[in-house]
Amino acid sequence: MPFPSQRRIPLYLLLPLLLIAIGFNAACGAVPEAGPSAAPETVVIDVYIESDTNISDWWSNDLKPDFEATNPGYELNIIHTGGGGSGNGPIADRALAALETGDDPGADYFETFNPLRPIGAMEVGLWQEITVDNVPNLAGVIDSAMRSSTGFDIPYRGSQVLLAYNEDRLLQVLKEGGHIDADAEEVPSEFVPANWPELMTWVCAFPGEFIYPRPDTTGAGREFVTRAVFQANGLDPSRFSTEAYAAAYGSEELTADQIAEINEIYFSGAWDQLNEIEPCLYDNGTYPAGSSAETRLLVDDLVTMITIWSDQALQAKSLGLLPPNTRFIQLEDLPLVGGYASSTIPTNSSDLEGALVLANYLLSPSAQESVVRVIGGFPAISWDLLPSELLEDFNDVITDTVPSFSGSWRAAMFDGWYTFVAPDVERE
Amino acid sequence: MTPSGPKSLFAGQAAFGGLSSWRQVALGYLLVALPLVVMLTLIIYPASLSVFDTLTDQTPAGGLRFSLDDYRAFFDTPLAVTNLIFSLRITVITVIVLMLIGLPISLFLRFTQGRLSDIIQMLSMFPLFVPGIIAAYALIRFLGNHGWLDRFLHLLFGYEDFVSPYLRPAGIVVGLAWEGISVTVLILTAGLSQIPDPLLETAQDVGASRLQIFWRIVIPLMQRSLLIALTLNFLAVFGAFTIPYLLGPASPEMMGVYMRRTFYDANLPSRAQVQAVITFLISGVVSLLYVRSVVRQRVEEGI
Numbered sequence: 001m002p003f004p005s006q007r008r009i010p011l012y013l014l015l016p017l018l019l020i021a022i023g024f025n026a027a028c029g030a031v032p033e034a035g036p037s038a039a040p041e042t043v044v045i046d047v048y049i050e051s052d053t054n055i056s057d058w059w060s061n062d063l064k065p066d067f068e069a070t071n072p073g074y075e076l077n078i079i080h081t082g083g084g085g086s087g088n089g090p091i092a093d094r095a096l097a098a099l100e101t102g103d104d105p106g107a108d109y110f111e112t113f114n115p116l117r118p119i120g121a122m123e124v125g126l127w128q129e130i131t132v133d134n135v136p137n138l139a140g141v142i143d144s145a146m147r148s149s150t151g152f153d154i155p156y157r158g159s160q161v162l163l164a165y166n167e168d169r170l171l172q173v174l175k176e177g178g179h180i181d182a183d184a185e186e187v188p189s190e191f192v193p194a195n196w197p198e199l200m201t202w203v204c205a206f207p208g209e210f211i212y213p214r215p216d217t218t219g220a221g222r223e224f225v226t227r228a229v230f231q232a233n234g235l236d237p238s239r240f241s242t243e244a245y246a247a248a249y250g251s252e253e254l255t256a257d258q259i260a261e262i263n264e265i266y267f268s269g270a271w272d273q274l275n276e277i278e279p280c281l282y283d284n285g286t287y288p289a290g291s292s293a294e295t296r297l298l299v300d301d302l303v304t305m306i307t308i309w310s311d312q313a314l315q316a317k318s319l320g321l322l323p324p325n326t327r328f329i330q331l332e333d334l335p336l337v338g339g340y341a342s343s344t345i346p347t348n349s350s351d352l353e354g355a356l357v358l359a360n361y362l363l364s365p366s367a368q369e370s371v372v373r374v375i376g377g378f379p380a381i382s383w384d385l386l387p388s389e390l391l392e393d394f395n396d397v398i399t400d401t402v403p404s405f406s407g408s409w410r411a412a413m414f415d416g417w418y419t420f421v422a423p424d425v426e427r428e
Numbered sequence: 429m430t431p432s433g434p435k436s437l438f439a440g441q442a443a444f445g446g447l448s449s450w451r452q453v454a455l456g457y458l459l460v461a462l463p464l465v466v467m468l469t470l471i472i473y474p475a476s477l478s479v480f481d482t483l484t485d486q487t488p489a490g491g492l493r494f495s496l497d498d499y500r501a502f503f504d505t506p507l508a509v510t511n512l513i514f515s516l517r518i519t520v521i522t523v524i525v526l527m528l529i530g531l532p533i534s535l536f537l538r539f540t541q542g543r544l545s546d547i548i549q550m551l552s553m554f555p556l557f558v559p560g561i562i563a564a565y566a567l568i569r570f571l572g573n574h575g576w577l578d579r580f581l582h583l584l585f586g587y588e589d590f591v592s593p594y595l596r597p598a599g600i601v602v603g604l605a606w607e608g609i610s611v612t613v614l615i616l617t618a619g620l621s622q623i624p625d626p627l628l629e630t631a632q633d634v635g636a637s638r639l640q641i642f643w644r645i646v647i648p649l650m651q652r653s654l655l656i657a658l659t660l661n662f663l664a665v666f667g668a669f670t671i672p673y674l675l676g677p678a679s680p681e682m683m684g685v686y687m688r689r690t691f692y693d694a695n696l697p698s699r700a701q702v703q704a705v706i707t708f709l710i711s712g713v714v715s716l717l718y719v720r721s722v723v724r725q726r727v728e729e730g731i
Binding site: 086087089117118119214216253254256283285286287288289290292293296300301302410411412414415418419422423 | 501507510565568572573574575595673674677678679680681688689690691692693694695696697698
């Protein structure tokens with residue numbers, strides 16, 4: 001019996017493998033756009049985006065060219081830190097460290113970031129205070145957008161989470177359950193939830209047909225959980241303002257006692273509701289990670305209803321990615337919270353002035369129109385400042401009531417959900 | 429390296445031969461200095477700061493005192509303990525699965541030649557080139573309900589009771605095993621290739637059966653590479669993030685996922701620090717096994 005001791009992979013076999021691998025890596029494409037070797041007078045503004053790819057695409061394809069055309073001398077360098085990356089957190093940590101040592105943070109603009117993070121950043125003045133003096137267009141921002149702002153961020157685009165359901169599948173489910181005649185062609189309206197209590201009833205009336213994702217992995221999960229919190233607090237979003245949080249808990253890291261207290265006072269009712277519907281959820285409480293994993297369940301005909309961002313829903317539908325008869329609904333008693341995405345600017349930015357020009361641009365009517373047209377979001381400035389034809393085109397989705405839930409409450413909410421809702425699912 | 433060795437063809441090497449021994453020692457330290465400095469400043473210094481942080485407490489007077497409160501809090505949190513035990517369990521299972529897959533493949537590759545083994549070798553190296561996140565999404569499509577596997581089973585065998593491992597603990601094991609095959613096979617084949625053919629042929633000549641050759645010669649001679657494969661896999665799996673995050677259940681979580689969530693999403697950095705130190709200690713014990721084995725080999729070989 002021969003014992004060949006040396007083995008070699010023939011080169012001709014290895015080559016295609018290598019090409020495939022390179023292709024995969026290129027397709028993965030987390031490579032930041034290279035900073036241009038610009039003419040000396042061009043100021044490059046480094047913009048960090050941790051939102052989903054529809055937002056980073058919008059920045060690269062629409063906002064960047066428009067901003068650079070209307071503001072000569074400035075150039076945007078878009079860096080996407082989301083979608084499998086670690087988000088803007090580490091970049092903010094670096095900016096804070098750079099502030100202490102007096103170095104260049106390498107970041108000028110955070111597309112979305114909560115200025116209460118990193119802990120202690122606010123106290124040492126990492127974030128630029130935003131006023132009408134340095135960002136004149138802030139004057140046009142509506143109250144509901146300003147409500148969640150700390151004064152150190154720029155709320156510039158609103159969105160809401162919707163419920164999306166596959167009408168064909170719902171029809172099938174209703175027929176199989178004997179709720180409607182076998183030859184019915186439309187879903188009677190009483191089988192489509194219109195408010196929160198109806199949704200809760202619906203979920204358990206059709207077990208396995210509804211799912212929401214983990215709250216910390218995408219807004220579609222976060223806002224659903226937030227809505228449950230509002231329900232448990234008398235539908236009063238004002239309880240969850242930035243000021244209320246700061247007054248009760250300051251800006252230090254929460255202690256174990258404080259965490260227990262927040263859950264007890266504010267969240268326990270929500271945890272009860274969510275635990276109650278848990279056995280009725282898809283696959284006995286399969287909480288997917290991220291919006292694409294959740295949307296797949298609707299697309300692959302595994303569930304009837306999911307939560308979804310309004311902007312992603314409009315985009316996915318126009319690309320034909322959703323089942324053909326997908327319908328969107330919003331709860332009528334209190335919409336699923338959307339809220340406004342807020343940008344922050346580090347004070348130690350090497351191009352602070354340019355970053356403020358960018359902030360002002362984002363609140364201009366032309367950028368705000370792009371928010372509505374391109375990403376299906378809501379403007380942060382009053383509709384009066386926008387072209388009237390826009391109002392006509394988007395009449396169906398317009399709402400002034402995007403209730404907001406201050407970012408400062410979120411951390412405790414995420415932690416509470418993982419402590420009180422997620423663990424009791426048996427998933428062996 | 430022996431300076432008195434035969435004169436090399438290369439001029440550079442010949443120059444080494446002329447160095448006095450203290451200069452050679454100095455050069456040796458100089459060469460390790462750079463990686464050592466990087467390790468000290470970027471890993472060991474910040475890591476020890478963290479460890480120090482978790483072991484101390486502010487006194488009311490503003491001073492520092494030694495305290496194990498943070499660790500007590502960790503072990504008093506049921507979720508934290510559940511996650512730690514879960515991580516250890518998943519790690520042990522995955523490492524065993526990797527051995528069960530990796531060992532037969534490496535043996536096959538060592539003792540056969542031809543087109544088939546070339547292809548198998550290539551396939552076993554393939555995961556090395558695929559980024560974790562791509563692999564995770566591919567596995568979701570493959571293993572998920574209504575995924576390819578589900579449909580194949582249904583079409584070919586009419587099997588309907590498919591339970592997808594996706595978003596279950598088994599999903600993590602499958603994903604991490606897929607990721608770890610390449611390294612396991614690489615290490616084990618390297619170990620196997622060091623077993624000289626004459627040894628095996630001799631054993632065969634004196635009438636040893638294949639099983640005897642395997643148990644009495646192959647396994648004892650590849651003990652070290654088995655140990656290395658075990659420890660490296662343990663470290664990779666125990667600290668994994670992407671696969672457990674995307675393929676695992678929402679709860680319990682692996683330590684990597686739990687730490688990240690505690691740090692960023694729950695905004696509780698000091699708790700994340702304690703979790704990290706505990707994870708680090710466990711990994712440290714295992715890496716000690718690895719380091720000891722490598723050092724012992726060096727000593728035995730007289731390097």
